[in-house]
Amino acid sequence: MLDATMKQQLGAYLANLRNPIELQVSVNGSDKARELEELAHEIAELHEDISVSVTEDEINGRSPVMTVAKAGQPARVTFAGVPLGHEFTSLVLALLQAGSHPSKEDQALQDQAKSLSKTLNFEVYVSLSCHNCPDVVQAVNLMAALNPNITATMIDGGVFQQEVTDKNIMAVPALYLNGEPLANGKQTLADILNKVDDDADAKAAAAVADKDPFDVLVVGGGPAGASAAIYAARKGIRTGIVAERFGGQVADTVGIENFISVPYTEGPKLVAHLEEHVNEYDVDVMKAQQAVALRKTDSGLTEVELANGAVVSGKSVILATGARWREMNVPGEQQYKAKGVAYCPHCDGPLFKGKKTAVIGGGNSGIEAAIDLAGIVEHVTVLEFADTLRADAVLVKKAESLPNVTIIKNAMTTEVLGDGERVTGLKYQDRISGEDKELQLAGIFVQIGLVPNTEFLKDSVELSNRGEIVINEHGQTSMPGVFAAGDCTTVPYKQIIISMGAGATAALGAFDHLIRQ
Structure with a gap:
């Protein structure tokens, strides 16, 4: 064994x-x-x-x-x-x-x-x-x-x-x-x-109550947040992190092959290294804490209100709240989530062994999902909204070579079908002909990109029409003393290494803001 x-x-x-x-x-x-x-x-x-x-x-x-x-x-x-x-x-x-x-x-x-x-x-x-x-x-x-x-x-x-x-x-x-x-x-x-x-909220609130204002308070524990915290702490200033979970979306990633200097790693391993690195410094890490509001005080501090009612504050704040998988927002999706509608082919793929499945999305994540599933399930149908696939050519070539993978372009998913207990199929519309079509299948894997975790910020900082935090070249947002980094911002190309660089930029921007006050 x-x-x-x-x-x-x-x-x-x-x-x-x-x-x-x-x-x-x-x-x-x-x-x-x-x-x-x-x-x-x-x-x-x-x-x-x-x-x-x-x-x-x-x-x-x-x-x-x-x-x-x-x-x-x-x-x-x-x-x-x-x-x-x-x-x-x-x-x-x-x-x-x-x-x-x-x-x-x-x-x-x-x-x-x-x-x-x-x-x-x-x-x-x-x-x-x-x-x-x-x-x-x-x-x-x-x-x-x-x-x-x-x-x-x-x-x-x-x-x-x-x-x-x-x-x-x-x-x-x-x-x-x-x-x-x-x-x-x-x-x-x-x-x-x-x-x-039963007393979890009270205990969580008590754990952060009465903390003095931080010089830099980072909201989010993904690559951008970890990088920001390390760069801030290295300046010798009081640094804290509030995060729902350390690692963010990277913790859900399997193979990582484009993190420069490391030919291959996996998300959980990278998250462990990030946390270990942060813990090398005097950073106050407050886990299982969800931010729900951001506001300025009369004294010039920035307060972050948490879901449990506690409030933490900073002389400067770095928002690194990341992003989550985008949903299809079609009838049936919420009803059959975890009942056939899935977002992680590595985790849930084995449950559909020998069955027919679909992947929604023709980018890298969608085509990679189709390739992985093809070795487990009976058949995979990839539905792409556009008239071309956005995935790398090498991935597309591999997918097209598999006998149990079908790729359909110009396909707009319109409804998830089920029997009340589990998924039985989906409906989609051919965007060229306008014809409505139906697929019989057991699982639907949604891989259509990301949506930023910024809903709680809509009344405090400027957001783009996609909900991304608008920042300048220093990571500065529209609120003085508040910076942002990573997938929650307008920075293009949502990549781990880019988020880390953006976190460093935001921390240096925050430090520069502090020394000028």
Whole structure:
């Protein structure tokens, strides 16, 4: 199961165990059960304090399953399926946590998880190719490791397909709490705590209350925000970041091949490096904080109001709120979101194995999605509004060479069709003939660009007709002392490396503003 390199690396991690741990494996004679049992024994061979027991009885109604527990204690962390692929890291962390190795997660969030008194039984349905799923699995696993009232189970939808069908799960990660749906998509530990802790808003507000004004307050934690914070902090001025989640949209990106000096990396890895770099400086990072208003005070400070009611302020502010996937805004899209309408082909593609799908959009992201899906699904139809594809020629050539990919241009999607439970097709109009047409399919992947996260700024700074923050060459907005950077601005070409440069520009602009006051 594990090659020599993986064994060597895992062995080094397991050297951090502080107490014995027990693995229990439920087997049922299937190939996956044999894989899971083999994996458990290989792990045990790497450390003398790891023991394995095997049973043919189901665990919580499932098999194959592996539980991870501190020796002598009931198991609270369970893997239903074989936790390899993106979930191997989740397994490694679970082993370390059962062995009492301390987590690097924010201590305040850990304390919040420990304080929960309710019984919480989490289940996370995943696909092993999903790069967002481990964040959710690791968050609930940590909660379970910290709190005896909490259990966490990862469920591989590819192994437990009947459960996925019965629950009508068509997007992962799908998080369930005590048998009921709780959330879909990427969730951080802070996000989950906000959903299950009745006092979450009050605690979040208290965490930022009474902070003195920052010299530079950055709103947003993506590449632009991280770059701005680093450049500001290096000037020796008091710097803070408020962000819903660190990394922004980059955390949802899989392969990155155009980040200069790094031939290939992945979004979550780049986000981890960004956060590590920011933490090298004295930056006050306030996560799980959503900005809802921006205003000037009589004293000249700029205040940022947060969704929980708290207010933080700065002598200067840098807006780096980023962007999100643009929606089609057609009938049926909202009704069938996560029920066949999806935005991440890497995460949700495996759920449509052997089925017919469509990709909306003929840019790089759309054509890349079609190429990826073609290896999984029965057929992919790409619908492009314009008369030409915007994707790079090499991608178009590849897509056109695939026998199960059809590209339709001049196609305007008009409606998502469904049976009340899931997507069954879509309607589109031929923009040349005006003829209305219909496709029968199970999944629709929307890849039509970005929309800036600037709705809360419409009454405070000048926005373009696309909702982008208007800035000058120094990153200055229409509000004195307020700067902006990244995908939320009028800067053309929304790229990671451009956002980082823009963040540096905005920080230097803010510093120049401060020294002139």
